[in-house]
Amino acid sequence: MKHAKTATQNACKLCNPLGACLAFRGIEKCVPFLHGSQGCATYIRRYLISHYKEPIDIASSNFNEETAVFGGSHNLKLGLKNVTQQYLPEVIGIATTCLSETIGDDVKGILREYMKESISRTGEPILIHASTPSYQGSHIDGFHAAVRAAVETLAEKGVPRNLLNLFPNMVSPADLRHLQEILDDFQLPSMILPDYSKTLDGGPWAEYHRIPPGGTPAAAIATSASAIGSIEFGSTLEASKSAAGWLESKFGVPRYHLPLPIGIRESDRFFGLLEAISQKPRPEKYDDERRRLVDAYSDGHKYVFDKAAIVYGEEDLVISMTAFLQEIGIRPVLCASGGKSGLMRKKLEALIPDLDGEGIKVRDGVDFADIEDEAALLRPDLLIGNSKGYTMSRKSGIPLIRIGFPIHDRFGGQRHHHLGYRGTLELFDRIVNTVIETRQDDSEIGYTYM
Amino acid sequence: MEQIGILEGREKQIFEKKDGGQAFDISCETTSLSGSVSQRACVFCGSRVVLYPVADALHLVHGPIGCAAYTWDIRGAVSSGPELHRLSFSTDLREMDVIYGGEKKLYASLIELIEKFSPKAAFIYSTCIIGLIGDDIDAVCRKVAKETGIPVLPVHSEGFKGTKKDGYKAACTALMKLVGTGPIEDISPYSINILGEFNLAGEAWIIRKYYEEMGIEVVSTMTGDGRVGAVRRAHGATLNVVQCSGSMTSLAKDMEAKYGIPYIRVSYFGIEDMSAALYDVAKHFPDRPEIMEKAKEIVSREVRNLYPKLQKFKAALSGKKAAIYVGGAFKTFSLIKALRSVGMSVVLAGSQTGNKEDYLALKEMCDEGTVIVDDSNPVELSKFILEKEADLLIGGVKERPIAFKLGVGFCDHNHERKIPLAGFEGMYNFILEVYQSVMSPVWQFAPRKGGSL
Numbered sequence: 001m002k003h004a005k006t007a008t009q010n011a012c013k014l015c016n017p018l019g020a021c022l023a024f025r026g027i028e029k030c031v032p033f034l035h036g037s038q039g040c041a042t043y044i045r046r047y048l049i050s051h052y053k054e055p056i057d058i059a060s061s062n063f064n065e066e067t068a069v070f071g072g073s074h075n076l077k078l079g080l081k082n083v084t085q086q087y088l089p090e091v092i093g094i095a096t097t098c099l100s101e102t103i104g105d106d107v108k109g110i111l112r113e114y115m116k117e118s119i120s121r122t123g124e125p126i127l128i129h130a131s132t133p134s135y136q137g138s139h140i141d142g143f144h145a146a147v148r149a150a151v152e153t154l155a156e157k158g159v160p161r162n163l164l165n166l167f168p169n170m171v172s173p174a175d176l177r178h179l180q181e182i183l184d185d186f187q188l189p190s191m192i193l194p195d196y197s198k199t200l201d202g203g204p205w206a207e208y209h210r211i212p213p214g215g216t217p218a219a220a221i222a223t224s225a226s227a228i229g230s231i232e233f234g235s236t237l238e239a240s241k242s243a244a245g246w247l248e249s250k251f252g253v254p255r256y257h258l259p260l261p262i263g264i265r266e267s268d269r270f271f272g273l274l275e276a277i278s279q280k281p282r283p284e285k286y287d288d289e290r291r292r293l294v295d296a297y298s299d300g301h302k303y304v305f306d307k308a309a310i311v312y313g314e315e316d317l318v319i320s321m322t323a324f325l326q327e328i329g330i331r332p333v334l335c336a337s338g339g340k341s342g343l344m345r346k347k348l349e350a351l352i353p354d355l356d357g358e359g360i361k362v363r364d365g366v367d368f369a370d371i372e373d374e375a376a377l378l379r380p381d382l383l384i385g386n387s388k389g390y391t392m393s394r395k396s397g398i399p400l401i402r403i404g405f406p407i408h409d410r411f412g413g414q415r416h417h418h419l420g421y422r423g424t425l426e427l428f429d430r431i432v433n434t435v436i437e438t439r440q441d442d443s444e445i446g447y448t449y450m
Numbered sequence: 451m452e453q454i455g456i457l458e459g460r461e462k463q464i465f466e467k468k469d470g471g472q473a474f475d476i477s478c479e480t481t482s483l484s485g486s487v488s489q490r491a492c493v494f495c496g497s498r499v500v501l502y503p504v505a506d507a508l509h510l511v512h513g514p515i516g517c518a519a520y521t522w523d524i525r526g527a528v529s530s531g532p533e534l535h536r537l538s539f540s541t542d543l544r545e546m547d548v549i550y551g552g553e554k555k556l557y558a559s560l561i562e563l564i565e566k567f568s569p570k571a572a573f574i575y576s577t578c579i580i581g582l583i584g585d586d587i588d589a590v591c592r593k594v595a596k597e598t599g600i601p602v603l604p605v606h607s608e609g610f611k612g613t614k615k616d617g618y619k620a621a622c623t624a625l626m627k628l629v630g631t632g633p634i635e636d637i638s639p640y641s642i643n644i645l646g647e648f649n650l651a652g653e654a655w656i657i658r659k660y661y662e663e664m665g666i667e668v669v670s671t672m673t674g675d676g677r678v679g680a681v682r683r684a685h686g687a688t689l690n691v692v693q694c695s696g697s698m699t700s701l702a703k704d705m706e707a708k709y710g711i712p713y714i715r716v717s718y719f720g721i722e723d724m725s726a727a728l729y730d731v732a733k734h735f736p737d738r739p740e741i742m743e744k745a746k747e748i749v750s751r752e753v754r755n756l757y758p759k760l761q762k763f764k765a766a767l768s769g770k771k772a773a774i775y776v777g778g779a780f781k782t783f784s785l786i787k788a789l790r791s792v793g794m795s796v797v798l799a800g801s802q803t804g805n806k807e808d809y810l811a812l813k814e815m816c817d818e819g820t821v822i823v824d825d826s827n828p829v830e831l832s833k834f835i836l837e838k839e840a841d842l843l844i845g846g847v848k849e850r851p852i853a854f855k856l857g858v859g860f861c862d863h864n865h866e867r868k869i870p871l872a873g874f875e876g877m878y879n880f881i882l883e884v885y886q887s888v889m890s891p892v893w894q895f896a897p898r899k900g901g902s903l
Contacts (some may be wrong), residue, residue, distance in 0.1 A: 062482050062484045068582060
């Protein structure tokens with residue numbers, strides 16, 4: 001079937017406000033708040049809960065017909081008041097939806113008014129607003145918009161300090177913990193934003209926490225303007241849209257822009273940068289991790305060499321995964337994303353100059369109907385991406401290796417590592433084992449020694 | 451423990467049953483309070499819930515991607531044949547579409563999807579933004595229906611235009627356009643439609659089997675393993691049997707007005723209500739006493755089989771306390787009875803969409819001290835669960851992590867279930883799940899049971 005396609009069939013992306021809510025969940029004592037209909041907040045909550053398995057309270061200004069006609073000012077103010085009363089937040093992260101964006105609510109103006117009216121009340125939370133209309137971009141854009149909005153709202157000029165900002169992109173809670181560990185091991189004081197490593201992967205509670213413990217404190221975000229630099233992961237994340245870009249242009253904080261560190265080369269670049277910034281050699285522990293990874297590459301190379309894979313998901317994740325697959329001899333025959341920054345091909349070329357010569361197809365702005373059509377032609381050995389590719393995997397019999405978000409059909413998606421030597425090793429093990437398992441299942445004999 | 455207060459504007463939606471306490475005047479059926487973090491969804495959700503299991507229809511969501519993405523294959527509604535309902539279609543509106551209107555994109559999408567999937571009908575869901583930009587989806591639907599020869603039905607489900615209940619109504623309005631368009635000559639006078647039963651994990655098949663065993667023809671299960679053809683013939687049935695308090699009552703009422711078909715309300719959860727559902731239908735056919743005879747036979751056979759199996763659970767669960775927070779209030783009645791049958795009591799009973807009658811009935815049923823709540827939120831639910839020392843919470847996906855964080859057992863009773871809980875075998879599954887969660891040894895490590903943080 002090769003006629004032009006208009007409708008999106010099984011989307012390989014989510015909407016802008018979801019990403020914003022996720023990022024806001026990574027700020028300490030912050031309640032995400034959607035300015036729009038009740039349904040957006042509820043759907044996004046249940047979607048996030050299915051992956052993270054944690055309570056995720058997202059407030060809504062709960063538009064009705066009158067609000068849509070006369071504007072959302074009243075509902076927004078009442079909502080903020082109620083959230084403040086019930087959750088006692090220090091921060092409220094407000095993201096707009098298609099509804100409030102289209103009626104043209106001047107959210108910044110309403111928030112100014114609200115602050116003025118509430119000036120006599122003490123303990124009023126800080127309000128952060130991100131513009132996230134769902135008819136623009138996808139969830140990843142909402143994520144970055146919220147991170148940038150947080151920095152724009154909170155960062156203040158101060159005395160320069162020995163502090164590194166890290167904007168890690170939409171990575172797993174386990175990855176966030178790993179990144180924190182790495183920075184600590186380099187003895188680099190740091191500010192990671194967002195940090196939902198505890199708020200979306202925490203312990204049991206003796207009493208109800210209105211807001212789960214954890215997250216980047218507002219005070220720490222405030223110091224980001226005085227940092228010695230910002231590292232920002234994300235190949236397609238442009239300075240004009242990013243928090244680090246804003247800090248650089250506004251406060252002269254140098255922006256170090258890297259792809260997500262997956263694979264040896266990209267991890268080397270990240271650790272190399274940390275060595276340069278900290279003026280310290282890479283701690284022995286990571287030398288060991290790197291050695292184990294190289295060793296694993298040797299032990300496993302025959303299982304994976306020349307295998308063909310389709311990799312899909314957010315553009316940045318796809319780009320870094322592709323670089324890693326190339327490194328281990330897997331042919332990434334299709335790199336696909338529902339996102340459409342317009343940069344994916346260019347950024348992939350920066351890592352793999354001869355994409356066409358290597359037989360690597362790149363397609364952005366696609367859905368699962370497109371990916372399935374491609375899979376039928378390309379007949380890859382492996383699918384690598386989120387849970388939503390399971391239907392395709394089941395139909396085609398091609399095994400799926402689950403990475404990123406969302407993972408709705410397996411347990412522990414929030415605890416997957418993807419980054420650094422450790423994350424790469426975990427990914428490599430899973431890929432090799434998937435190949436072994438497929439060989440074993442396909443074997444008529446059923447060897448127990450593969 | 452830190453005191454958690456109730457929001458101003460919500461006090462009247464919460465009631466505690468006490469002797470000589472306040473007069474019962476619960477406020478309900480209102481829109482959710484802004485900023486209250488309601489567990490409710492929106493009009494679109496209501497429509498999508500009702501129409502979702504019509505498996506041979508195309509379901510196209512007209513709007514930005516979120517609404518379609520979040521409802522892609524999330525439910526346990528199974529089909530015995532086509533599975534179009536499990537796919538997710540969206541016009542995925544972009545900024546330019548919002549500026550210039552989405553009608554062309556909707557038209558092109560419909561034509562190409564109908565060509566590709568050959569559905570028996572198409573439902574077009576209008577989302578928030580469509581209500582604002584004013585796309586004439588009715589006109590597009592008429593045009594496409596004419597060109598393709600299949601019914602193309604607009605569903606006016608703009609998220610902000612009311613509550614989830616208004617979405618049910620919009621879906622029923624769309625279904626009503628199908629009803630009455632199929633042949634009914636060969637339908638038996640001893641026939642029913644099953645309404646508001648969504649065939650989660652095959653529940654409609656369980657129910658259908660009982661009725662057919664009684665000698666009753668089931669014309670349509672409407673939206674449980676739903677088929678367009680069956681909906682078209684639904685006006686040929688003698689009786690509509692409606693489950694659930696809200697979702698399909700308006701269709702039953704419309705069919706009563708237009709086709710003179712009476713309806714009764716039933717529930718298929720728990721021994722008591724399941725039995726009543728069979729008896730109530732049998733009573734409707736007094737000229738055929740063998741139908742009632744058969745109903746009695748089924749009930750006695752199933753209860754004889756089920757009762758001994760429940761005793762082990764009853765011994766373990768007696769005296770345990772449950773909290774219930776579900777979508778429709780009608781389900782709560784059944785759950786209270788079902789839990790009582792294994793010796794459990796209910797300390798919190800609430801729903802997202804109950805009406806005054808529902809809550810009055812709940813008040814009658816509940817024990818002293820039970821909290822009754824309308825349109826609640828996580829902060830309140832946790833407060834009551836802890837204060838009332840519940841051992842179990844019954845709810846949906848959004849309630850699950852609240853229970854688990856606090857070290858409380860949990861049972862899913864929503865549209866995403868993959869295990870049937872209806873009918874007599876469903877009752878066994880339900881109590882088994884309650885037992886497996888409440889009695890699990892993992893709770894010994896929960897801080898409130900003495901575990902360390």
